[in-house]
Amino acid sequence: MTTQRAALAVVLAISALVAGRLEAQGYRVRLDARGQSVSYQGVAVDSIPIAQVVTKPDGSLYSPDGYAVKCSNLSYCFFYRAGPLLHSVPLSTTADLVLWGFGLKGLSLHASGRYLTDAGSGSTWPGTEPNAQLLEGYLEYGSGWLLVRGGRQYQSSRLLPIGYDGAWARGRWDRTSLELTGYGGWGLGQAAVVPVTSPVLTPLDDWRPVKRQILAGGELAWMPGPVDLRAEYRREVDPELNYLVSERASLSLNARPARQFRVTGGADWNMDEGQVGSADLTVTYLGSRLTASAGGKRYKPYFNLWTLWGAFSPVPYNGFNASAQYKATNWLSLRTRGERYQYEAAEASSALVQTVDNGWRWSIGGTVTPNSKWTLDGAYLLEDGPGASSRYFDGSVTYQPSERIQVAAYGGRLYRPLELRYYDATGNWFGGRAAWGFANQMRIWADAQYFMDKRDRPDAAKTDWNQVRLRGGITVTFGSNADRRAPLPPARRSVP
Numbered sequence: 001m002t003t004q005r006a007a008l009a010v011v012l013a014i015s016a017l018v019a020g021r022l023e024a025q026g027y028r029v030r031l032d033a034r035g036q037s038v039s040y041q042g043v044a045v046d047s048i049p050i051a052q053v054v055t056k057p058d059g060s061l062y063s064p065d066g067y068a069v070k071c072s073n074l075s076y077c078f079f080y081r082a083g084p085l086l087h088s089v090p091l092s093t094t095a096d097l098v099l100w101g102f103g104l105k106g107l108s109l110h111a112s113g114r115y116l117t118d119a120g121s122g123s124t125w126p127g128t129e130p131n132a133q134l135l136e137g138y139l140e141y142g143s144g145w146l147l148v149r150g151g152r153q154y155q156s157s158r159l160l161p162i163g164y165d166g167a168w169a170r171g172r173w174d175r176t177s178l179e180l181t182g183y184g185g186w187g188l189g190q191a192a193v194v195p196v197t198s199p200v201l202t203p204l205d206d207w208r209p210v211k212r213q214i215l216a217g218g219e220l221a222w223m224p225g226p227v228d229l230r231a232e233y234r235r236e237v238d239p240e241l242n243y244l245v246s247e248r249a250s251l252s253l254n255a256r257p258a259r260q261f262r263v264t265g266g267a268d269w270n271m272d273e274g275q276v277g278s279a280d281l282t283v284t285y286l287g288s289r290l291t292a293s294a295g296g297k298r299y300k301p302y303f304n305l306w307t308l309w310g311a312f313s314p315v316p317y318n319g320f321n322a323s324a325q326y327k328a329t330n331w332l333s334l335r336t337r338g339e340r341y342q343y344e345a346a347e348a349s350s351a352l353v354q355t356v357d358n359g360w361r362w363s364i365g366g367t368v369t370p371n372s373k374w375t376l377d378g379a380y381l382l383e384d385g386p387g388a389s390s391r392y393f394d395g396s397v398t399y400q401p402s403e404r405i406q407v408a409a410y411g412g413r414l415y416r417p418l419e420l421r422y423y424d425a426t427g428n429w430f431g432g433r434a435a436w437g438f439a440n441q442m443r444i445w446a447d448a449q450y451f452m453d454k455r456d457r458p459d460a461a462k463t464d465w466n467q468v469r470l471r472g473g474i475t476v477t478f479g480s481n482a483d484r485r486a487p488l489p490p491a492r493r494s495v496p
Contacts, residue, residue, distance in 0.1 A: 025101040026480045034473025035091040037120070041465060042083035047076045066460035082463055088120035090128060104141075111137040129200050133193045135163075145172050155183060157219070158250040158266055159234050160302065163188035164215045179221040187215035187236055190304065207308055211240040226256040238306065246304045247271040260286050265295070272305055278316075292324040297341075317343045331369050338362040343386070359385025373400055390416040404437040428452045431469075446472040 050071055054062045061069050063079055071077040093115045100108040112135040118125040138151030149168040154161065166185015172178070189196045195212045217234035230252045236245035252266030265281035282295030300316035303309040319341030327333045342358035365379030378395035394412030411430035431449030438444075449469045455462060 025099055027100075028098040028477075028479040030094075030096040030475070030477045032094045032096075032473065032475045033092070034471070035089060035119075036469065036471035037087070037089050038469050039085055039087045039467045041085050043080040044083040045078060046081050047078045050075060050077050053077050062459065068457075068459040068461070080461065082461065086121065086124065088118050088125045090116065090118050090120075090125040092116045106142045108140050109138075110140055113137070130194060130198070135193055138168075145174075146170070147172075153183070153185075155217070157232055158252050158268055159217075159232055159248050161191065162215070162234075163193055166215070177222055177224045179219075179223065181219040181221070183218070184214075184216040186212045188212075207306060209238050209240060209245070209306055211238065213237060213245045214239055228254040236304070243305075244272055245306055248277070248302075262286065270302065276300075277302055289327045290324065291326075292322070294320075294322040296320050313347075315343050315346045317341050333367045333369075334364075335366065336362075336364045341385075356386045359383070361385070374398070375400070388416060390414060405435070407434045408432060424456045426454045426456070441477040442475065444472075444474045446470075 046067075048063050048069065052064055053069060053071065054064060056062060061071060061077065063069050063077075067079040067081065069077040069079040095111075095113055097111045098108060102109075114133050114135060115131055116128040116133065117131055118128045134152055136152055136154055138149045138153050140147070140149045142148075147170045150166075152163065152165050153168055154163045155168075164183070164185040164187045166183065168181070168183040170179065170181040172180075186195070188194060189198070189201060192198075192201070194200050196209055197212055201208060213236040215234070215236050217232065219230055219232040221228065221230045223229075231250070232252075233249045235247045237243070238245050248268055248270055250266060250268040253264065255263045257263060262284045263282070264284070265279070267279035268277040269275075270277045276298075278297075278299045280295060280297040282293055284293040285291065296319065298316055298318045301309075301314040303314070319339055321337065321339035323335070323337035325333065325335040338361070340358070340360045346357075361381070361383040363379060363381040365377070368376040370376075375398040376396070377398075379393070381390070381392040383390045383392075392412070392414050394410065396408055396410035398406065398408040400406045409430075409432045412428070414427040415424075416426075417424045429449055429451045431447065433445065433447035435443060435445040447470070449471075451467050451469055453463075453465045455465075
């Protein structure tokens with residue numbers, strides 16, 4: 001049994017036994033099980049000898065059965081047929097556990113794990129390997145100004161989310177409005193819950209490090225009243241070759257200079273390459289009926305130094321966006337958002353191809369609530385950018401007769417002419433969902449959708465593909481009597 005499976009087995013076992021075996025301790029358990037049924041179809045490459053190619057009067061080339069072909073050599077011509085129809089039934093079960101009352105005040109155990117599998121014929125649903133995944137599992141101790149953790153943890157910040165097995169500590173001094181955080185350990189894969197050495201990442205082949213990277217970082221926060229200013233530094237090193245995997249720093253700001261205004265933003269610096277990474281700045285107005293924001297953004301993808309992708313010099317884009325939401329009446333709310341963006345120069349030659357380096361997107365929507373039981377919502381989106389454009393519309397009607405019961409019907413349409421492809425694609429869908437909360441701590445929900453996909457081509461590859469998609473799940477939360485009766489912790493005094 002792997003470490004992942006063993007750790008997850010412990011989490012699930014504790015979750016199942018805690019109610020009857022640890023009455024002296026306080027505990028909180030949340031179990032969530034869900035699944036869906038979905039079909040999908042790709043394409044399969046095929047070829048014919050060049051002597052079998054049929055030439056139409058306009059000079060276009062086709063196979064004898066009507067598929068458009070491309071002849072890249074003197075012997076064969078290639079084309080794509082519709083691939084086999086695959087049916088997947090991804091299932092997942094997640095357990096979250098918190099235990100306290102070990103005889104030491106401020107000590108608690110936190111664990112979160114999940115088990116995933118694909119019960120369908122496709123068995124290729126992404127994210128289901130490894131089947132057992134330990135998301136978090138750590139001991140936490142808090143006493144006054146200090147909070148420490150040890151075990152598997154998940155760090156989320158401007159420097160991209162990352163998991164690691166190690167230690168984390170934070171100290172806070174209210175008088176100076178300062179907060180200092182430090183963390184370190186053995187890192188997991190980027191945006192993954194497995195080490196970078198895991199066989200799940202074998203498509204990376206020889207580029208994968210032999211050993212897990214060593215991770216270390218820290219954050220300094222200054223929070224004087226309406227201002228929250230944070231600076232973070234993170235470094236990753238490959239212990240096998242003792243070379244740098246990643247070194248980055250960031251600065252972020254969240255401020256409220258006036259009652260109705262908020263300013264958020266930040267930037268990160270790629271120290272290992274000496275380049276500016278992503279940055280953004282947004283100003284928001286919060287009125288009684290109108291909420292509006294405007295800002296700018298620069299986004300540049302980031303890859304660790306050991307990967308091959310950085311060699312392709314990813315090009316950043318710069319954009320400006322604005323949004324607004326207006327509560328016209330007590331029952332009508334309107335919203336809109338727009339963005340204009342442009343990519344920086346790629347410094348690559350494309351003499352025979354005319355390229356587009358800018359684009360825009362715009363959406364408008366509204367919500368109608370005639371009373372506390374009914375909600376109607378709709379939205380329309382337009383987008384035009386390099387390589388493709390799309391038009392999107394969706395709407396829903398929700399009825400909630402009580403806090404425990406909710407039913408809804410929805411539908412939509414997506415039209416996406418693919419400028420760099422040989423066909424246009426249209427998707428239409430409609431369906432319904434229902435949720436029922438019972439026994440105070442339990443909730444069950446189900447969703448059924450009919451999806452219609454049409455690929456419009458002037459050859460035999462034209463397809464109409466329809467399917468029924470089903471989803472459902474149940475969530476159960478329970479805890480000790482101490483958890484239900486325990487008073488709220490003392491509030492932290494706000495700084496005027």
